[in-house]
Amino acid sequence: MAGAIIENMSTKKLCIVGGILLVFQVIAFLVGGLIAPSPTTAVSYLANKCVDVEKNHQKTKWYLSWGSNPCEKIRDFDEAVSRQIEANDIVFSIHAPHPHNEMSPWFQFMLYVLHVDIAFKMDNQIKNNAEITFNVSLGYRDDMVSEWQPMAYAEETRKLKCAFNYPKTKENEDSFYDCDVLSFMEIGTVAHKFYLVNIRLPVHEKKGINVGIGDIRDIRLVGIHQNGGFTKVWFAMKTVLTPSIFTIMVWYWRRITMMTRPPVLLEKVIFALGISMTFINIPVEWFSIGFEWTWMLLFGDIRQGIFYAMLLSFWIIFCGEHMMDQNERNRFSSYWKQVGPIAVGAFCLFVFDMCERGVQLKNPFYSIWTTDVGTELAMAFIIVAGICLCLYFLFLCFMVFQVFRNISGKQSSLPAMSKARRLHYEGLIFRFKFLMLITLACAAMTVIFFIVSQVTEGHWKWGGYTVELNSAFFTGIYGMWNLYVFALMFLYAPSHKNYGEDQSIGDLGISSGEELQLTTTITHVDGPTEVYKLARKEAQE
């Protein structure tokens, strides 16, 4: 790859391009921070306790505590004891959302976690390794009067992880255990307006089902969904970004095909990066508004995974192609050692995701973490992926180190070289350093914003304005990597002002190169040299 645009650009123009990109970057942050609401909302639900008065326990009957046909409700279980109602007769009923609201396809997904309130009793404590088993059915309807349509039914078991934070004495009876929240269900689409969850906790003493789970007082669900406003802003952003990245991609490939030589590996990788970015950008989510596509979550994960894998591979290959040693690489196979871990890691995460979100397509209540084998398997996949990532970063750091070592080696011998050769190497050095700087900046931004969004409260009140930090983080970082890919394809596209390699390294190339430079505007004559001076100064430091 010789004579990229970035080498032939004047400092002034480079600054202008940088400035424009920065403006877009700021816009990306502001769109998230000022227009969008927070990315997700959590809604707490407390289950109503309905009594199943029919003795045969029909599965098809739905229990809702209000509305036209309300169930027989009990306030607490003391009431049930006095009325001789058994555990098997109790149905926990949760209606989502709360009255007067309705769900919307813009919510994109629904994720529910379950929390059980268990009171401490001296003679009815939670046993070690207690498991809670529930029969759960999920129904939906689209208006307030029609029948509930069944959507899913499952019998699920979860481990109770509870601790009692007070001394276990008579005085502390009726205090609650501190229990971990349990994963409950995940659905990748919100196609209906109203949902109803009915949970039963059947007791079977002989099989040991739901025995020794303590004195349950309440069941709470917390429903998490993406905010409609955030979805709209996100979609809008994707819709704007897709054509811009696509256009630059087409422009970039046209430039490459216009050249006489076949494209080199680095050019192909940059193009592949553009494709994977476009793949993420294409707003196929628009279809989720009209269609009930539950696989959207999984698909989104896959798209993100492909992009990350591509980005990591690009960094390795970019380093390799700027190595400036005598080895001829330019083949994908010569990077198998470094790209291998990425492939293995990505594959592991893919398998894990298929096991979790893939199975959830069939059974929304499934979670790989609920069984021992599943947990071990999931941990194994994640650990392997983590090791691969570490391995990758070791390789990357080593390669960056090698490049810098070679740069300093070359720098000392630069003055003795012929002009074309010198320009070639200076170009390589500058290209590498520029990308290094930009990449580090982007990575640092991502990490900093990630930490900030984890630590802070999520939004800042600033006078009359509320700045949604988390939304700003998502749109800003998403915009940033888009701009990164955009800048990469623009700046590293082959320049038409060739003076280096293509004319061979011989002395002939100098005159033609100089001619070419003379035909362009004045700024270009001193432009590159200024940039080179800059690069050299940096290198000397």
Place this chain on the structure above:
Amino acid sequence: MDYYLLGLILAFLIGDAKILAGYPIWWSLALGQQYTSLGSQPILCGSIPGLVPKQLRFCRNYIEIMPSVAEGVKLGIQECQHQFRGRRWNCTTIEDSLAIFGPVLDKATRESAFVHAIASAGVAFAVTRSCAEGTSTICGCDSHHKGPPGEGWKWGGCSEDADFGVLVSREFADARENRPDARSAMNRHNNEAGRTTILDHMHLKCKCHGLSGSCEVKTCWWAQPDFRAIGDYLKDKYDSASEMVVEKHRESRGWVETLRAKYALFKPPTERDLVYYENSPNFCDPNPETGSFGTRDRTCNVTSHGIDGCDLLCCGRGHNTRTEKRKEKCHCIFHWCCYVSCQECIRIYDVHTCK
């Protein structure tokens, strides 16, 4: 004739105000017949005793949360009785009286401070709970957001958590505490302390749900603790309550009484502290004036050196001991709800009661 009627009404109002001054009669909603009929019959706001006009208006506008309000007071009373179970004053309620704690609350004592705080906390707690249950439809953001209904929820969601419950408690429980006297100021402060406790004890829980379940995306919500934690905390505040003195100021609307910390040496009370300005009676002997029932015949703990021990609880009068045979349930098998199968055991207890 007209004047006579007017006079009657005036006399009634003045007399009423004198009796009810400072006493939240509406708490009787949480006891006896009033409470048990809550589930079955609709509430008539007019039949709730002791509501001031603002409370009446509130009740009529938000009739559907009134059961939760009553439940909240009940919750507060139960918690009070738990916290004070071994003490000389054990938060006794009188079933057939409108003044449900008797004359105990007439004085601005620590006990009054605690009861007000726990009741207002209970109301906030129960309303928050009923909002999560979906039984009250007025909770949530749509009722006080502009724009067409449902749009706010669809755009940015609304997870108000405890805020609405606290709002209801403030609007309803504090409605009567608007007089410029010291007692009103004290009740307002203690009610607010109870509500602040609720907000302080909410704990943040989070769930990660990003790429492959990573914390790239994390959603958090505020979870309500169990009410026992609130009770424990307020009991600590009862023990460390700040004594105040009443100060009178002349303001444009007349004399206004405010409270100032009595001991400048101590830290002034924060909004989380309970305040009082009259000393409690010792509750040792029955006294209809102070509302003390005395501790005669109360069961005491002979091994304890604390307030529930026989020495302190019986105020030095000594105690009787008798042996009791009790049939008890033992070797029980419990289900998570409602079912217990037990054997019957006979155990012998020594029961100590105050003389």
